[in-house]
Amino acid sequence: xxxxRITDYHAKYFAYELTRQRRGGxxxxxxxxxxxxxxxxxxxxxxxxxxxxxxxxxxxxxxADEVGLGKTIEAALVICQYWAERRRRLLVIAPAALRKQWAxxxxxxxxxxxxxxDARTYKQQRDQGIYDPLxxxxxxxxxxxxxxxxxxxxxxxxxxxVVIDEAHKLRNAHRExxxxxxxxxxxxxxxxxxxxxxxxxxxxLLELYGLSTVIDDxxxxxxxxxxxxxxxxxxxxxxxxxxxDEFAKRTLRRQVLEYVQYTERKALTIPFTPSxxxxxxxxxxxxxxxxxDSYGVPTRQRHLVTLVIRKLLASSTTxxxxxxxxxxxxxxxxxxxxxxxxxxxxxxxxxxxxxxxxLEAAETDEVEEADTPYLEQEVNLTRxxxxxxxxxxxxxxxxxxxxxxxxHALVTALETGFSRMDEMGxxxxxxxxxxxxxxxxxxxxxxxxxxxxxxxxxxxGTNNSPGVTGIYQRWVAEHAGSDRVxxxxxxxxxxxxxxxxxxxxxILVATEAAAEGVNLQFCNLVxxxxxxxxxxxxxQRIGRCHRYxxxxxxxxxxxxxxxxxxxxRVLELLSEKFQLxxxxxxxxxxxxxxxxxxxxxxxxxxxxxxxxRTPTAIxxxxxxxxxxxxxxxxxxxxxxxxxxxxxFDEQIHDLLRVxxxxxxxxxxxxxxxxxxxxxxxxxxxxxxxDSSLTFHLEASPVQSVPAGDxxxxxxxxxxxxxxxAHVYRLTHPLGExxxxxxxxxxxxxxxxxxxxxxxxxxxxxxxxxxxxSGWLELNLLELDSFQHEEHLVFTxxxxxxxxxxxxxxxxxxxxxxxxxxxxxxxxxEALSALARRQLDATLSRVLEENHTYFQRxxxxxxxxxxxxxxxxxxxxxxTRAKIKDxxxxxxxxxxxxxxxxxxxxxxxxxxxxRRDRQAIFDVQDEIEEKRDALIDAxxxxxxxxxxxxxxxxxxxxxx
Numbered sequence: 033x034x035x036x037r038i039t040d041y042h043a044k045y046f047a048y049e050l051t052r053q054r055r056g057g058x059x060x061x062x063x064x065x066x067x068x069x070x071x072x073x074x075x076x077x078x079x080x081x082x083x084x085x086x087x088x089x090x091x092x093x094x095x096a097d098e099v100g101l102g103k104t105i106e107a108a109l110v111i112c113q114y115w116a117e118r119r120r121r122l123l124v125i126a127p128a129a130l131r132k133q134w135a136x137x138x139x140x141x142x143x144x145x146x147x148x149x150d151a152r153t154y155k156q157q158r159d160q161g162i163y164d165p166l167x168x169x170x171x172x173x174x175x176x177x178x179x180x181x182x183x184x185x186x187x188x189x190x191x192x193x194v195v196i197d198e199a200h201k202l203r204n205a206h207r208e209x210x211x212x213x214x215x216x217x218x219x220x221x222x223x224x225x226x227x228x229x230x231x232x233x234x235x236x237l238l239e240l241y242g243l244s245t246v247i248d249d250x251x252x253x254x255x256x257x258x259x260x261x262x263x264x265x266x267x268x269x270x271x272x273x274x275x276x277d278e279f280a281k282r283t284l285r286r287q288v289l290e291y292v293q294y295t296e297r298k299a300l301t302i303p304f305t306p307s308x309x310x311x312x313x314x315x316x317x318x319x320x321x322x323x324x325d326s327y328g329v330p331t332r333q334r335h336l337v338t339l340v341i342r343k344l345l346a347s348s349t350t351x352x353x354x355x356x357x358x359x360x361x362x363x364x365x366x367x368x369x370x371x372x373x374x375x376x377x378x379x380x381x382x383x384x385x386x387x388x389x390x391l392e393a394a395e396t397d398e399v400e401e402a403d404t405p406y407l408e409q410e411v412n413l414t415r416x417x418x419x420x421x422x423x424x425x426x427x428x429x430x431x432x433x434x435x436x437x438x439x440h441a442l443v444t445a446l447e448t449g450f451s452r453m454d455e456m457g458x459x460x461x462x463x464x465x466x467x468x469x470x471x472x473x474x475x476x477x478x479x480x481x482x483x484x485x486x487x488x489x490x491x492x493g494t495n496n497s498p499g500v501t502g503i504y505q506r507w508v509a510e511h512a513g514s515d516r517v518x519x520x521x522x523x524x525x526x527x528x529x530x531x532x533x534x535x536x537x538x539i540l541v542a543t544e545a546a547a548e549g550v551n552l553q554f555c556n557l558v559x560x561x562x563x564x565x566x567x568x569x570x571x572q573r574i575g576r577c578h579r580y581x582x583x584x585x586x587x588x589x590x591x592x593x594x595x596x597x598x599x600x601r602v603l604e605l606l607s608e609k610f611q612l613x614x615x616x617x618x619x620x621x622x623x624x625x626x627x628x629x630x631x632x633x634x635x636x637x638x639x640x641x642x643x644x645r646t647p648t649a650i651x652x653x654x655x656x657x658x659x660x661x662x663x664x665x666x667x668x669x670x671x672x673x674x675x676x677x678x679x680f681d682e683q684i685h686d687l688l689r690v691x692x693x694x695x696x697x698x699x700x701x702x703x704x705x706x707x708x709x710x711x712x713x714x715x716x717x718x719x720x721x722d723s724s725l726t727f728h729l730e731a732s733p734v735q736s737v738p739a740g741d742x743x744x745x746x747x748x749x750x751x752x753x754x755x756x757a758h759v760y761r762l763t764h765p766l767g768e769x770x771x772x773x774x775x776x777x778x779x780x781x782x783x784x785x786x787x788x789x790x791x792x793x794x795x796x797x798x799x800x801x802x803x804x805s806g807w808l809e810l811n812l813l814e815l816d817s818f819q820h821e822e823h824l825v826f827t828x829x830x831x832x833x834x835x836x837x838x839x840x841x842x843x844x845x846x847x848x849x850x851x852x853x854x855x856x857x858x859x860x861e862a863l864s865a866l867a868r869r870q871l872d873a874t875l876s877r878v879l880e881e882n883h884t885y886f887q888r889x890x891x892x893x894x895x896x897x898x899x900x901x902x903x904x905x906x907x908x909x910x911t912r913a914k915i916k917d918x919x920x921x922x923x924x925x926x927x928x929x930x931x932x933x934x935x936x937x938x939x940x941x942x943x944x945x946r947r948d949r950q951a952i953f954d955v956q957d958e959i960e961e962k963r964d965a966l967i968d969a970x971x972x973x974x975x976x977x978x979x980x981x982x983x984x985x986x987x988x989x990x991x
Contacts, residue, residue: 037848038712040777041784041984045810045824045845046709047774048983050702050762052812052822053117055881056085059694064116065109066695067702068761071141072747073109074291075692076283077102081109083281084226088819089889089970092225092247094199096232096282101292102580103228104137107195110226111171112142116763119192120169125216126197128175134197135173136550139523143761145170150178176201180215191223199227202246203239206255217246232280237263240276247279251892253899260906261899278892291692296585297578299613300449301603303592304441310349311595313429317345317352320422322642327366327416328359328423339638343467346599347562349433350474356430360423367416438591439478442561445589446484446539449557458584461533462557463540465547465573467564469493475541475561484539489532491542491550495525504528513740514756526550544569552576559589565602565634570612588613597647601654602637633661699747706762706770707744713773718742726757729766733773737766779984782854786847788990795847797840804990806830807859808841809982813871816977817882825874825980827867828988829860844988852989859985871980890967897963901956908948915941 038046054061062081066073076097084093084106097103111122124134135146147153147170157165166172166182166189179186196202196216205213225247233239241258244251252258252275262272285292306314320326321338329337344351442464450460466472469492479488490497495504504521507528511517518524533540534554540546547569555577564570578586590613593599606612640653710727711720720727725744732739743757753759761767788798808828815821826841836844918938925931 037787037850038708039784039849039851040712041779041782041851041986042845042849043709043712043774044777044779044983046705047771047777048812048822048824050705050709051771051775052824053820055819055821055878056082056088058082059698061085062109062113062695063698063702064762065112065142066699067706068112068116068745068763069109069142069747070745070759071105073105073695074102074288075695076288076291077106077109078692078695080106080281080283081113084110085113087278087885087888088817089885090248090279091223092227092279094227094229094232094243094247094280096229096280098230098283098285101283101285101288103230104134104197105141107197107226107228108138108142108144111138111193111195112144112763114193115144115171120171121189121192122171122195123186123191123193124171124173124195124197125176125179126173127201128177130197131173131175138171138173139518140551143759143763147172149174151181154178154182176212176216179219180212183215183219186219191220193226194220194223195226195228196246197228199243199246200229200231200239202227203232203242206238206242206245213242213246221249232282237272240272244279250896251275251279253896254903256906257899257903260902275895278888292580295578295582297574297614298452298585298587299607300445300452300587300589301592302441302445302448302589303594304437305594306437307433309429309433310437313349313352313426313433314345314596316426316429317341317356320426327411327419328363335638338642339635342638342641343562344470346593347466347468348439348471348474349430349436351468351470353427353430354470356423356427360420360427363416363420363423366411367413367420435478438561438593439475440482441591442475442559443479443482445559445591446479446557449559449587449589450538452587453556453584456556456584458556459554460538461540461552461555462538462559463533463542463546463552463555463577464559464561465542465544467544467562469543471562472541472543473497479539479541487538489529489537489540491526491529491533491540491546493543493545495522495529495545500525500529503532507531511755513738515758544573547573547576550576551579553579553582556582556584557587557589561591563590563603563606565637567606567612567633569634570606574612597650598641598644601640601650605637605654605658633657636660702762703744703746706767709774710744710760710767710770713770726754727760732766734765734769737764737769742766780854781985781987783852783987783989784849785852785989785991786844786849788847791847795843797843798847798990801830801834801836801990803830803832803834806834806836806988807863807985808836808844808988809859809863809867809985810841811867811871811980811982813874813980814978815875815878817879818885821878823874823878824983825867825870827863827870829863829866833862835866857987859987863985875978886970889970893963893967897959900959901952904948904952904956908945908952911941911945911948915945 050063054063059066059078059082062078062085065081066078080095080097080103084095095103095106097106107124111124114120114122124138126134131148131150135148138144138146147165147168149165149172154165162168164185166185174182202210202213202216204210205217208214227243227246229243232243238255238258241252241255261268285294321329321341324334341352341355344355446462449462453460464475466475472490472492476488476490480486489503490500504525508517508524516527518527529540530550530552533552540552540555544564546552558574558577560570560573564573574586574588590603590607592603607614636657640650640657644650644653707725714727714729714733717731717733718727718729725746727742729737729739729742738758741754741757742760743753745753745759745761758764762771788795806829808826811825811827813823813825815823826836826838828836828841828844830836915938918934918941922931922934922938925934
């Protein structure tokens with residue numbers, strides 16, 4: 033871009049063009065979000081985002097792309113566009129484990145302010161005097177559980193958009209028993225929703241119906257009519273597909289291979305043999321956990337405590353020592369007749385990083401179990417003292433184990449893995465995952481002593497160790513004054529650790545905290561030091577490295593305990609059944625997504641560990657689990673899903689290529705207009721460098737915006753802003769100030785000279801003009817219809833009466849210009865008449881397009897009404913069938929008594945038949961009345977109000 037002189041008239045046009053409210057369906061609707069995103073976007077993602085924005089009348093859509101295609105990015109594009117349009121009541125609902133990931137993606141890739149809300153942060157804000165934590169200038173992110181709990185507050189807010197991630201969790205939301213689904217449906221009944229899931233079908237077509245009711249109760253009739261039409265005898269798959277096309281979109285991996293390249297994941301299993309002392313400790317503690325009469329593990333919390341201790345026992349001796357000491361303290365409190373502190377379990381878990389969903393599920397189970405208060409139990413002091421002595425024996429044995437056999441196997445794994453990295457030409461980087469913070473500290477020290485001095489950094493939920501604090505402090509000093517420093521210590525510590533790992537360290541030892549919202553695509557070696565039993569959690573770990581943008585194959589290391597039969601079966605299950613460790617990117621998702629919850633699998637495995645003692649029993653239990661999973665992962669449903677949701681358009685590649693070309697052209701135009709506008713509006717406050725698209729702001733016009741260097745955001749691999757430059761974009765506070773300033777420019781009637789002879793490129797449409805002067809005006813047409821939309825309408829006449837079309841006028845304002853003088857004459861009457869005709873024509877065209885939306889919505893309501901009526905007719909048919917059967921039984925009755933009973937039943941059914949017939953008429957009247965009312969409301973909405981006002985009128989000259 034080169035320096036160009038523009039006028040206030042250019043600036044006003046550019047500002048309105050960049051900010052006007054567009055309609056969905058074309059790439060220019062996404063101009064702001066495409067420009068502001070710090071991520072290279074693929075055509076299918078743009079296509080999906082436009083689908084979500086297309087029809088203003090729908091209450092939402094379902095995006096069901098296969099895994100790895102970036103549904104989060106697609107949704108974030110839509111969120112970003114809403115934000116740019118100043119529609120900022122935005123909410124994301126996701127599983128608890130994905131909340132941080134969503135907040136991080138929106139902040140880092142789209143520069144949007146976010147807040148993760150849960151019970152603790154909500155209360156903190158209320159305590160700080162914030163009356164409504166939901167009413168903040170930020171996108172709120174919360175879990176399903178918290179959203180259901182907050183239903184009364186959420187219902188009072190007119191949300192612009194609600195994004196629901198992993199929406200398959202709401203497959204059964206149509207059932208009254210599904211409390212979370214029902215609460216979410218009620219909370220957002222009137223809001224626009226965007227549902228995301230890679231697996232919309234699991235066991236039954238009725239699950240598609242359930243998801244549809246979350247979006248809109250009028251997409252189909254009731255469950256009875258859905259079954260009748262599309263299941264059982266109906267089986268109208270083609271009809272169902274047509275209905276789904278209106279609100280569901282699915283893209284397959286094979287359709288986008290031209291744009292998205294996949295690397296593979298390679299499995300590496302490292303066997304190890306525990307020492308005699310380690311094995312003895314394992315058997316002793318396992319035996320203790322199996323006893324149901326121990327004082328150390330209370331009845332109410334037995335399942336949760338047992339599960340936690342088993343995991344720590346498999347993690348490291350260091351982790352189990354702390355746990356045994358906590359158990360011993362509890363027993364000594366009972367011995368001394370002291371009240372056991374209610375937070376003892378929190379202290380037991382304080383140094384660990386176990387799956388939050390697992391703990392929530394376990395705690396829910398425990399609450400339902402009966403329990404006797406601890407001090408009301410009869411405590412046998414002799415038996416209690418014996419139990420304390422047992423724990424002391426375990427502790428003595430554990431403290432004698434200074435290094436675990438598995439930690440030595442880790443060194444072997446790292447050396448083997450790094451050799452693989454060298455062969456691929458990949459960097460020597462490894463992330464080692466553990467579920468225990470105690471294990472994390474132990475491994476960090478062990479690796480430093482065994483060949484990796486000064487090459488290890490840790491990442492946990494707190495990130496407050498002395499080493500991490502030092503890294504953080506140096507990072508803050510290095511990046512002071514740049515946008516990289518957010519001012520949030522928690523976020524900045526995470527960023528400092530990842531930067532240190534990427535630039536200086538070889539090994540990141542991390543708890544589950546690093547499996548959430550952290551991008552490690554520069555790393556190619558994932559080590560599961562502790563292997564979670566939840567397959568979805570394992571996938572999440574690997575996904576930190578094996579993701580879009582990864583350039584090398586990812587090696588996944590698991591350890592195999594040669595002396596533990598159950599550990600072998602878990603690894604076998606995760607490897608073979610869930611296909612987690614081999615194959616192309618996301619190959620496991622077809623299976624993973626069909627699980628209602630990975631926590632359920634984890635709980636089943638925990639039960640096997642708790643109840644099975646012999647290899648034969650363990651083998652049988654795992655065989656049963658595999659068989660159950662076979663039922664859950666139903667191949668027939670996969671085939672049905674293919675027929676319903678997968679489109680095999682041979683032209684899909686061409687269509688996506690056109691979408692990509694349009695997006696690139698729109699990005700280029702947006703960037704040029706924004707840069708020219710910024711130069712013009714900030715010419716007195718900043719010094720500009722056109723070659724690098726940067727400027728130095730010397731005096732800030734916005735109080736919250738600092739002076740300093742600014743860098744216009746750009747796309748492309750390897751394009752990064754200078755270290756201390758602020759990224760400048762449309763939704764940056766300074767960018768919003770520039771856009772507002774441009775819209776407010778004073779533009780009285782004047783003569784503008786456009787310097788066509790100085791323009792570097794030929795513009796034939798202007799060069800061909802015979803008369804090189806005339807009049808022009810720019811009008812803004814605003815329409816309040818199904819949505820608020822704004823259209824810019826140019827009207828221009830040359831002095832010889834030649835009419836310049838919209839494109840010619842837009843090209844005119846691509847040329848430099850200067851204000852010569854105030855307009856010295858009045859425009860011809862023909863200009864105003866032509867402007868009126870063009871505004872009327874634009875309005876007619878827009879209303880005609882809106883009529884298409886209206887017709888689609890009307891068809892949907894007609895189909896809904898037909899579904900509801902069909903449901904009542906089905907009830908009538910059912911009663912007739914029962915009457916037929918009752919008559920048969922009456923004819924074949926062998927005794928007088930049997931015939932009397934049959935006759936009574938027949939009379940009852942005939943009365944029911946009369947009621948059903950009457951009910952059909954009542955239902956038809958009620959449904960048709962409701963349908964007509966909804967259609968009338970749509971017709972009134974189609975053209976509520978339109979108005980236009982002139983932005984400026986000029987006399988133009990071409991030089």
